[in-house]
Amino acid sequence: MNSSSVFQKIDCMLWMRIHRLPQVFAQRWQLRELQRAVAYAYKEVPLYRKLFDKQGVAPSDVRTLDDVRRLPITSKQLFRRHPLEETTAAAFPGKIVWKETSGSTGEPFRFPSSYVHYLMRRFGPVGIGARTIAFMAWGNILPVEMFQRLRIAEIRVHCEPRFKHFLHIPVSDLRKRPETVVPRLKEFAPDLLNAHATILVELARLAHRFSPEERPHIPYMISHGEVLTRTQRNYIREVFGAEPYNRYGLEEVGSVAIDCENHTGGHIHEESFIVEILDEADRPLPEGETGRIVITYFYNDVMPIIRYDTGDQGVVASGPCACGVPARRILVDGRKGGFLTIGSRRFNNVEFEVLLGRMSDNILRYQVAKVAPDAVLLRIIPVDRFREEDLAFVRERFREEFGFAPEIKIVDDIAYAAGGKGRFITDETSEKS
Incomplete structure (x- = not known):
């Protein structure tokens, strides 16, 4: 094995485990990835070059993690106001996947994503295996050795099969053919069910009409797209005997954080993100104070996401989590907009x-x-x-x-x-x- 392959293997191992290492390692990793993302955005994306020049900041000015505060703040509204040729890297060589936000707080936002291409290019020679995919999807909640035989169910509007054992139930079935949903889940016997919090609650209310023997046993449930309240979590657990986990994410960047068994906030995927909490004047807030959630995502080279105002309100929890994972935790209060x-x-x-x-x-x-x-x-x-x-x-x-x-x-x-x-x-x- 040559030195390049050894470096890539070490790089991949760190990427998968950085959230479990002491914060000093996570911060060094984040600074390196931030510097790479900023330099790339300035060189390849006209809008970022214009914004940085207007702010009077250059990629070489990013020397510490605190220097992220010198960079301009972006938003969905900002990207919408500019044509694609200004917001994207024109010479991007890899495969692009087009995505779209739900538009729940206004007009849907359609954008290109390339994170899979980037990760494959960076780690491909050493293999993107089950350990990496499991970590990307669920933050190591599930034992990695189970991944190849996991049975995954999702209740969404549209869904493409992405796993060997996969069941997609359209949201419309829960509304129009509710009597079929619980038996289908019972027959499929998923290890994990993924859906919006509202859908999980409605599914639990539906399943409550069935006897305990007729209900599916689902070891893990992951809620996304909305805040899962304590009351909802307890109700779902009571009906299914399952442990519901809450994942915070955005369509623009995927999963940002996922909570552990203590449910005291989602552990941030710090190998992929910098999460800031700012007040209305763009000043950073200390742990424990609620403000705007602003994120920097390292791995979408076709349309970099740097200091992106999510439109959400939240707080970074103070103190370590009892689970022992040192990655910072975020509690999301809700989305501004309505x-x-x-x-x-x-x-x-x-x-x-x-x-x-x-x-x-x-x-x-x-x-x-x-x-x-x-x-x-x-x-x-x-x-x-x-x-x-x-x-x-x-x-x-x-x-x-x-x-x-x-x-x-x-x-x-x-x-x-x-x-x-x-x-x-x-x-x-x-x-x-």
Whole structure:
């Protein structure tokens, strides 16, 4: 084996294990990858060259991890305002995969991705094997030796088979043919089920109608695309006997973090990302303070993602995790973007998410609906029966936080979007006009 192959093998081993090494190793790795990504973006992508020049910063100015703060912040809106020839590397030689965001907070964003090409080019000579793929997908939650025989099920709108044993259930089946979903999962017997949090909750509510013997036993469930609340996690665990894990990610970059068995925040994939928490003036916030989540992703060479404002709110947890993994943890509060104007005040979707997600152990799903210029209807699907004192408590908390008390209606069903995400706020006055 020549020296180049030895280096690539060591490089690959570090990439797979960096999240389990002391932070000093992770930070050195991140600095090296940041410098490479910044130099590449400046050289190959016209928009980044223009942004860096305007900011008065050059790739050679990135000498420490803190220097990432000198770089300009980008966003989905910024990329949309420029043609592809400015936001992408024109001479990119590898295979490009086109992806699209769901558009749940506005217009869908279509973009090219090349991370698989980059990783294969970098680590291909030593093999992208089961260990690497398992780590990429689930952060080492599952034993690696199981990977080749894993049975994977996903409930999504569109899904291409990516594993040897794979079951795709369209989201529409849960809505239109719900009686078929639980038996299909029971017959397939997946080791892991992947779906939006809302879909996992609705699946659990559906399975609750079946006897325990008729329900599928699914060892692992991974929620993505939405915040999985403690109440939802407990309900899913009770129905299926499965341990639900929450994965934080974006369509633009894939999985950013995944939680461990302690569920005290998602461990960041620090081999692939730098995650910053910033205030509204773009100043960094310390651990424990909530702000905007801004990420830098190292491995999309066709359209680099550097200091990308995700539109999400979150906090980096302080202190080490009891599981022993030293990678930093992030707790996501929700996505900014949806607003309701009640009277003369404007409320962000995330304000309702934070209050309702942490306020009650009995709220399984909810929807805040504006039904008149100054009136709100709060629909709730509870885990158990709501008592009058529970309703009074919710109304009082709304009055304290937002200055109004909603009408509350206990319901059996709340419609969700075609893609499977919950509709947490809705303006029904605009729908009537």
